Amino acid sequence: MIKRKFAVVTITALAVFGLVLSACGGNSDAGTKATNELEQIKAAGVIKVGTMGTYPPYTFLNEQKEVDGFDPDIAKEIAKRLGVKAEFTTQDFSGLIPSLQAKKFDIVISQVTITDERKAQIDFTDSYITNNVKIIVNTNNTDITKLEDFKGKTIGVGLGTNDETYLRTEVLPKVGKFEIKTYDDVITSLKDLDAGRIDATINNLYALKPIVDENGFEIKAVGEAIKSDMAGVALRKDNTELRDAMNKALADMKADGTYDTLFQKWFGEAPAK
Amino acid sequence: MQLVFDNLPFLLKGAGYTLLLTIVSMFFGLIIGLVVAVARLKGNLPIRWIARFYVSIIRGTPLLVQIVIIYYGLVDYGITLGSLTAAYIALSVNAGAYLSETFRGAILSVPKGQLEAAYSTGMTPWQAMRRIVLPQAMRIAIPPMGNTFIGMLKETSLVSVITVSELLRQAQLLIAQYYQYMPFYLGIGIMYWIMSTGLAFILERFERRLAKAY
Numbered sequence: 441m442i443k444r445k446f447a448v449v450t451i452t453a454l455a456v457f458g459l460v461l462s463a464c465g466g467n468s469d470a471g472t473k474a475t476n477e478l479e480q481i482k483a484a485g486v487i488k489v490g491t492m493g494t495y496p497p498y499t500f501l502n503e504q505k506e507v508d509g510f511d512p513d514i515a516k517e518i519a520k521r522l523g524v525k526a527e528f529t530t531q532d533f534s535g536l537i538p539s540l541q542a543k544k545f546d547i548v549i550s551q552v553t554i555t556d557e558r559k560a561q562i563d564f565t566d567s568y569i570t571n572n573v574k575i576i577v578n579t580n581n582t583d584i585t586k587l588e589d590f591k592g593k594t595i596g597v598g599l600g601t602n603d604e605t606y607l608r609t610e611v612l613p614k615v616g617k618f619e620i621k622t623y624d625d626v627i628t629s630l631k632d633l634d635a636g637r638i639d640a641t642i643n644n645l646y647a648l649k650p651i652v653d654e655n656g657f658e659i660k661a662v663g664e665a666i667k668s669d670m671a672g673v674a675l676r677k678d679n680t681e682l683r684d685a686m687n688k689a690l691a692d693m694k695a696d697g698t699y700d701t702l703f704q705k706w707f708g709e710a711p712a713k
Numbered sequence: 714m715q716l717v718f719d720n721l722p723f724l725l726k727g728a729g730y731t732l733l734l735t736i737v738s739m740f741f742g743l744i745i746g747l748v749v750a751v752a753r754l755k756g757n758l759p760i761r762w763i764a765r766f767y768v769s770i771i772r773g774t775p776l777l778v779q780i781v782i783i784y785y786g787l788v789d790y791g792i793t794l795g796s797l798t799a800a801y802i803a804l805s806v807n808a809g810a811y812l813s814e815t816f817r818g819a820i821l822s823v824p825k826g827q828l829e830a831a832y833s834t835g836m837t838p839w840q841a842m843r844r845i846v847l848p849q850a851m852r853i854a855i856p857p858m859g860n861t862f863i864g865m866l867k868e869t870s871l872v873s874v875i876t877v878s879e880l881l882r883q884a885q886l887l888i889a890q891y892y893q894y895m896p897f898y899l900g901i902g903i904m905y906w907i908m909s910t911g912l913a914f915i916l917e918r919f920e921r922r923l924a925k926a927y
Contacts, residue, residue: 534885538894561892600889621876622886628785635788637795
């Protein structure tokens with residue numbers, strides 16, 4: 441008798457469990473898209489922005505532990521011109537685009553370089569900054585001055601960044617084998633360069649200055665710029681209204697001098713025309 | 714899923730590192746664990762306290778924090794370790810603390826009378842430990858040890874943060890290339906599962922072999 445009771449309980453439990461599981465599986469997206477994303481953002485009064493937060497001066501946490509930097513300032517300015525508030529979320533760079541796809545935020549502003557591979561997945565506004573990328577080495581390193589010198593060396597780079605793709609697909613086949621080490625943020629890659637665990641990395645010059653000033657890393661940029669990258673604000677595909685509105689905000693910003701002021705504030709020089 | 718099959722060699726390389734990390738850190742973890750367990754049971758007061766302190770720190774802080782401290786933190790004190798070395802050290806030290814508790818419990822579970830009997834036949838404490846207590850304790854320790862072992866296999870994924878190209882990192886690299894994450898995460902999930910099942914199977918065989926001696 442007891443045995444049978446036990447069996448009944450077990451089967452009931454299993455059935456309930458099964459029901460719960462199947463209920464979880466159903467992803468009911470009942471809300472049809474009545475309005476476009478721009479409208480939704482305006483209605484909510486908030487635009488959700490994803491950024492790294494570990495890449496000064498572009499995006500970092502300031503003394504008050506708020507997201508700050510050139511990129512967030514641009515995002516706030518765009519938000520202001522759309523008549524909404526910007527709300528920031530920080531995450532590893534490699535997770536930003538997946539999170540954008542998963543609708544965790546509306547836009548990503550984190551020095552996302554505009555590339556054709558990315559364009560297949562997401563959409564971009566017009567570029568809001570052009571960065572010159574240089575080779576960066578330890579101060580007492582004299583044998584790396586150009587990409588060809590990477591052969592047989594260990595090169596660090598941010599995981600999922602356009603620099604990583606560039607090293608893997610363009611530099612590797614050209615100069616011969618070298619090891620690529622991937623990092624979750626810029627600071628750790630530079631720390632390892634300072635410690636001598638990697639021979640070189642590639643990055644923007646503006647990115648170096650605050651980190652070097654702050655931590656006294658003994659690193660320097662060498663040679664000519666290896667490439668120029670244009671970064672844009674990333675958003676999900678098929679959002680023409682949102683994209684156009686942001687492009688207009690960017691254009692207005694550049695026209696009325698706000699952009700120049702921001703650029704001057706963060707990089708201490710006027711943007712290259 | 715086609716993507717995963719196309720990139721299988723790349724992922725398998727990562728799986729190889731995962732297994733290597735698990736085996737090396739378990740090996741050293743066993744040694745550390747045994748030494749610490751004996752130190753806590755037989756050591757004099759200061760040694761006992763040092764052992765307790767070590768176990769308490771390691772078990773009371775996240776492994777991720779330990780890994781980052783050993784790799785990035787020690788640099789500030791002039792100790793620059795390679796990423797693999799740092800991973801071995803962090804994982805061994807971590808496994809050692811957990812295993813020491815396993816061993817301590819196992820050693821304590823051998824009845825005191827056995828030890829007294831061993832002494833009365835004229836064995837030295839070390840002999841008694843080696844011949845009487847440890848063989849019996851070993852059998853008791855196997856299941857929880859296996860637990861730590863399998864836990865370790867999965868914990869190795871944490872060393873991806875210090876640029877070790879183990880299974881998780883290899884998957885992340887592929888994701889950064891293709892912007893497709895579900896197939897890769899599912900793929901490595903299955904790979905982890907296969908590996909831990911394999912480990913569990915080996916441990917089971919081991920346990921049976923040890924049981925035969927009695």
